[in-house]
Amino acid sequence: MKTKDLIRETAIRLFNEKGTAAVSTDHIAEACGISPGNLYYHFDSKEDILRAIFERLFALWDAAFDLPAGHQPQLEDVQALVRKNFEIMWAYRFVYRELPALLCREAELKERYVAVRQRGFDGFGQLFAQFAAAGILARAETPQSVTDLAELCWLISEFWLSSVEVSGQAVNALAMERGVNLMMQIVRPYRAA
Amino acid sequence: MKTKDLIRETAIRLFNEKGTAAVSTDHIAEACGISPGNLYYHFDSKEDILRAIFERLFALWDAAFDLPAGHQPQLEDVQALVRKNFEIMWAYRFVYRELPALLCREAELKERYVAVRQRGFDGFGQLFAQFAAAGILARAETPQSVTDLAELCWLISEFWLSSVEVSGQAVNALAMERGVNLMMQIVRPYRAA
DNA sequence: GTCTATATCGCGATAGAC
DNA sequence: GTCTATCGCGATATAGAC
Numbered sequence: 001m002k003t004k005d006l007i008r009e010t011a012i013r014l015f016n017e018k019g020t021a022a023v024s025t026d027h028i029a030e031a032c033g034i035s036p037g038n039l040y041y042h043f044d045s046k047e048d049i050l051r052a053i054f055e056r057l058f059a060l061w062d063a064a065f066d067l068p069a070g071h072q073p074q075l076e077d078v079q080a081l082v083r084k085n086f087e088i089m090w091a092y093r094f095v096y097r098e099l100p101a102l103l104c105r106e107a108e109l110k111e112r113y114v115a116v117r118q119r120g121f122d123g124f125g126q127l128f129a130q131f132a133a134a135g136i137l138a139r140a141e142t143p144q145s146v147t148d149l150a151e152l153c154w155l156i157s158e159f160w161l162s163s164v165e166v167s168g169q170a171v172n173a174l175a176m177e178r179g180v181n182l183m184m185q186i187v188r189p190y191r192a193a
Numbered sequence: 194m195k196t197k198d199l200i201r202e203t204a205i206r207l208f209n210e211k212g213t214a215a216v217s218t219d220h221i222a223e224a225c226g227i228s229p230g231n232l233y234y235h236f237d238s239k240e241d242i243l244r245a246i247f248e249r250l251f252a253l254w255d256a257a258f259d260l261p262a263g264h265q266p267q268l269e270d271v272q273a274l275v276r277k278n279f280e281i282m283w284a285y286r287f288v289y290r291e292l293p294a295l296l297c298r299e300a301e302l303k304e305r306y307v308a309v310r311q312r313g314f315d316g317f318g319q320l321f322a323q324f325a326a327a328g329i330l331a332r333a334e335t336p337q338s339v340t341d342l343a344e345l346c347w348l349i350s351e352f353w354l355s356s357v358e359v360s361g362q363a364v365n366a367l368a369m370e371r372g373v374n375l376m377m378q379i380v381r382p383y384r385a386a
Numbered sequence: 387g388t389c390t391a392t393a394t395c396g397c398g399a400t401a402g403a404c
Numbered sequence: 405g406t407c408t409a410t411c412g413c414g415a416t417a418t419a420g421a422c
Binding site: 018019022097098099100101104110113118121145148149151152156162163168182186189 | 211212214215289291292293294297298306310311314338342344348349351352353355356360361375378379382
């Protein structure tokens with residue numbers, strides 16, 4: 001692996017384990033087996049490393065939300081999407097853990113994050129609109145209730161991991177599956193009989 | 194106000210504004226108009242201040258979740274409860290913003306938090322069980338689905354504020370009301386006709 | 387209880403040799 | 405690209421006078 005990539009991946013690992021505040025650039029360099037100076041050859045600052053990590057995350061999102069066009073999506077596609085999202089969340093769990101705090105102090109990063117997230121959220125909403133149009137959510141009476149459903153599902157999918165952590169439960173495959181099922185529970189009453 | 198209380202309340206204000214990481218004990222002391230040394234006379238450490246803040250939060254929770262006994266609760270009581278919870282969340286929003294990260298590095302605090310949260314969550318679940326027993330949630334077919342409903346509502350109520358912040362929207366009374374409505378949307382299909 | 391002064395430490399970041 | 409050495413700063417926390 002190239003040094004620059006090694007630094008980024010090591011930083012992700014350490015941030016996940018101890019949080020961004022507790023991990024210094026020296027720690028990252030040491031864990032990489034390189035000198036602190038070398039780290040600063042590849043990145044301008046700790047914040048710069050963070051930005052690089054976020055860009056990787058954005059790329060993963062784009063890949064996950066790039067649904068195959070041309071076929072009528074089913075509710076099972078939402079399940080798959082959310083499962084995929086949980087995998088990404090797990091790999092970058094420090095981001096979700098610290099997200100409001102991180103964005104709170106890095107205005108530029110926040111702007112970029114909000115824009116990328118909005119793109120994903122819009123696509124997610126359109127998916128639900130397609131369901132409604134295809135009669136899959138026949139019992140949702142108004143367009144507003146379909147939008148609300150999408151927003152609720154998104155919220156669960158975005159914060160389920162944090163919720164599990166905060167409740168003191170173990171974060172494992174079982175917990176992730178419970179999240180998916182719980183989310184589908186919201187949709188169930190609206191499905192066509 | 195007593196100096197100790199002043200320190201705690203000022204810390205809450207500054208933490209809410211800039212996050213715990215960006216606020217030093219010196220900043221807190223300066224904002225209080227006292228010396229750094231004086232602050233350390235009242236608290237052993239920054240973490241000690243944090244613990245005191247958490248204990249206040251726990252007390253507020255206990256007060257909010259102490260429902261009047263002896264009358265059959267209605268779904269409107271859940272609305273009121275969640276609104277009250279949003280008020281508390283807003284007053285201590287830094288806690289919610291940084292929660293997973295804070296608990297991640299303070300094991301002792303995490304244990305205490307998990308226990309207190311569990312108490313509130315159990316009471317919330319019992320509330321829903323009472324609804325089911327009273328026929329208010331007549332369309333929920335299994336006890337499991339009632340439990341799931343409670344868990345979903347709890348999750349919304351715990352992370353709505355973070356969700357609004359992360360989406361880039363303004364956190365105001367309107368956003369809070371939207372959260373309550375969205376949460377009630379989950380319950381609606383299960384209500385007796 | 388409150389102050390001033392200060393010890394100690396670790397972090398982010400840079401300089402300059404190789 | 406990588407190293408060693410180091411600067412400057414701000415943070416937590418303490419000592420001792422008042």
